[in-house]
Amino acid sequence: MQVGNKSYRTVADVPEQVPVFPLSGALLLPGAQLPLNIFEPRYLAMFDDALVSDRVIGIIQPALENGGNSPGPVKDLCSVGCLGRITSLGETGDGRYVITLGGICRFRVLEELSQDGRPYRVCAIAPFGSDLDAADDGADVDRKALLDSFRAYLDANNLEADWSSVERASTVSLVNSLSMMSPYGPAEKQALLEAGDTKTRAETLVAITEIALARDGDDYDRVLQ
Missing domain, CATH: 1.20.58 (Methane Monooxygenase Hydroxylase; Chain G, domain 1)
Structure with missing residues (x-):
């Protein structure tokens, strides 16, 4: 999987710990792009830190009501999200970031880690290695x-x-x-x-x-x- 300037070929290329951005109704998929408008201070800090690190963010939904998602290790988050790499960033002049994430692969949440003073959440993850395999070309789709x-x-x-x-x-x-x-x-x-x-x-x-x-x-x- 090529996302921006980075190739992700095996799970070893994917970070084991990622900051997560809980976002209801949002969907990011491998190989696709998700535009985001960031304005909350904690998420501005999260993206600042990601930019000087591996540029990877986990997009995940808050836990669904009415049994819509199997309980995971972090009860207020869905158990599966998708990793995105920051491929573009613009500053609006009024304190916001306009960002595009390129989808890398899905992940399963293993546990939430200590924030260590960070205003945002970080989770240990297990990436879906099958998403990094280019063999699924959709040939059997109707x-x-x-x-x-x-x-x-x-x-x-x-x-x-x-x-x-x-x-x-x-x-x-x-x-x-x-x-x-x-x-x-x-x-x-x-x-x-x-x-x-x-x-x-x-x-x-x-x-x-x-x-x-x-x-x-x-x-x-x-x-x-």
Whole structure:
């Protein structure tokens, strides 16, 4: 996995301890990019420290309610997040950072570590080594089903897309981009994050979209036809 100027080929290339940024409803996936607007002092300090270190931050959701996430070692956080490398940073002049994170790999939280005076949280993690393997090219994804559900969602909500760009996108990029931009809630975003591979993530996204469309009306089947 190449993210910015850094290659992550094995779990040895990934830090064992990372600062974590709890962010409800946020989804970062390997190989994708997440823009962030940072203004809280503790997170400004976190990114300052990351910039002079390995530039890696863990994006993770707060623990989900109603049993949406299996209990992990840190009870107020989901058990799985995604590592991101700071690939760009801009200063706004009013104390904020505008940052882009490039997704490296998912991780499982092992334990929370002592803050040692830091205003932000740090966790020991176990990275998902399979995310660093380029073998998953999405070849077994039902791309037509994915695009049909995407088109149905756009039609149902009177939205448009740049279809020429969609058609040119690789299947992995398409699945990850649609998953990240999808307007679903924290539980759905966590399910997309924890999907085992690109095929499973695509199937999960299609299923969530079908449920959302069915909930909003009975026109889904007609739209797909």
